[in-house]
Amino acid sequence: MRTLDEEIARRLQEAADSGELSLARDYGKPLAQDPGWDATPEALRMPMKILKDAGAIPPEIAWFHERARLRALLDAATEPDARQALRLQLSDLEQKIALRMESLRSWTESGDAALQAFAGTARYRLEFDAPAKRAAAWLLDLGDVREAARVILNGKEIGHAWSLPFTLRLPALQPKRNVLEIEVTNLPANRIRDLDRRKVDWKVMKEINLVDLRYKPFDASGWPVMPSGLLGPVRLVPLEVVRPR
Numbered sequence: 001m002r003t004l005d006e007e008i009a010r011r012l013q014e015a016a017d018s019g020e021l022s023l024a025r026d027y028g029k030p031l032a033q034d035p036g037w038d039a040t041p042e043a044l045r046m047p048m049k050i051l052k053d054a055g056a057i058p059p060e061i062a063w064f065h066e067r068a069r070l071r072a073l074l075d076a077a078t079e080p081d082a083r084q085a086l087r088l089q090l091s092d093l094e095q096k097i098a099l100r101m102e103s104l105r106s107w108t109e110s111g112d113a114a115l116q117a118f119a120g121t122a123r124y125r126l127e128f129d130a131p132a133k134r135a136a137a138w139l140l141d142l143g144d145v146r147e148a149a150r151v152i153l154n155g156k157e158i159g160h161a162w163s164l165p166f167t168l169r170l171p172a173l174q175p176k177r178n179v180l181e182i183e184v185t186n187l188p189a190n191r192i193r194d195l196d197r198r199k200v201d202w203k204v205m206k207e208i209n210l211v212d213l214r215y216k217p218f219d220a221s222g223w224p225v226m227p228s229g230l231l232g233p234v235r236l237v238p239l240e241v242v243r244p245r
Contacts, residue, residue: 067093088200091117104232106146108190108225116225119191124182124230130173135238138173142166144231145184152181169239186228189220196221 070093074086091114108116131138140158142149148162159168195202196219203210203218210218 063093084200087198091194104143104230104234106227106231107229108227117190117194118228119186119188121183121185122229124184126180128178128180129176130178131236131238133238136241137239138170139237139239140168140170140180141235141237142168142182142230143233143235146227146229146231147187148185149230150183150185152183154179167237170236182230182234184228184230187226189223189226190228192220193223193225 067090070086070090074083074090077083077086107118107122140151142151142161143166145161145166148160149166150160151158151168153170154174156171158170161168192202212218
């Protein structure tokens with residue numbers, strides 16, 4: 001019976017004899033660097049490497065890698081159509097990069113150009129315990145929403161709020177660790193503004209001429225950036241049952 005060390009040595013020798021461990025093909029060449037290494041925040045590089053080797057890269061880290069790959073392809077591309085297609089892919093990917101916010105405000109106020117151009121849905125998540133004060137029911141007041149919200153409490157969809165007053169009645173709360181998720185979708189105006197500012201040909205419409213109110217060629221590049229997201233304040237409002245006498 002072989003020891004573990006002997007078995008490892010035997011398998012390594014077999015791999016070397018069969019050429020599996022041969023470095024002749026890349027001999028003298030520098031080791032290939034992961035294209036996402038430089039694009040990954042320094043504090044996350046080693047955890048990313050460990051997770052990648054385990055096949056469990058979080059989507060956010062995978063996005064950093066894909067962004068680096070697309071940027072490299074864009075730098076190397078020479079055909080105008082190919083460059084335009086890569087710019088669109090890169091723009092869409094930039095909008096997926098998550099923003100962690102410690103207070104409620106428009107995500108366009110972050111100063112990030114990608115967020116000012118973002119049109120889509122952002123998810124807000126909060127864990128909380130039920131208030132000590134007793135109430136017959138609770139009303140969730142979302143405050144200012146730009147523009148529509150989908151509310152999920154403890155894994156169950158509660159409803160949608162798309163107009164004033166942006167309130168929804170909640171079912172019974174758990175005493176501890178309620179999980180509130182609010183998905184907010186903004187208007188496409190900021191995305192359209194960004195595309196026109198970058199002169200991306202997005203108006204692929206074969207049956208209509210897209211013009212402005214003065215019948216001039218449509219151009220959104222001068223539009224202001226529209227507030228987007230959950231601006232709040234978000235409140236739990238106690239409700240009581242009132243029975244007329």
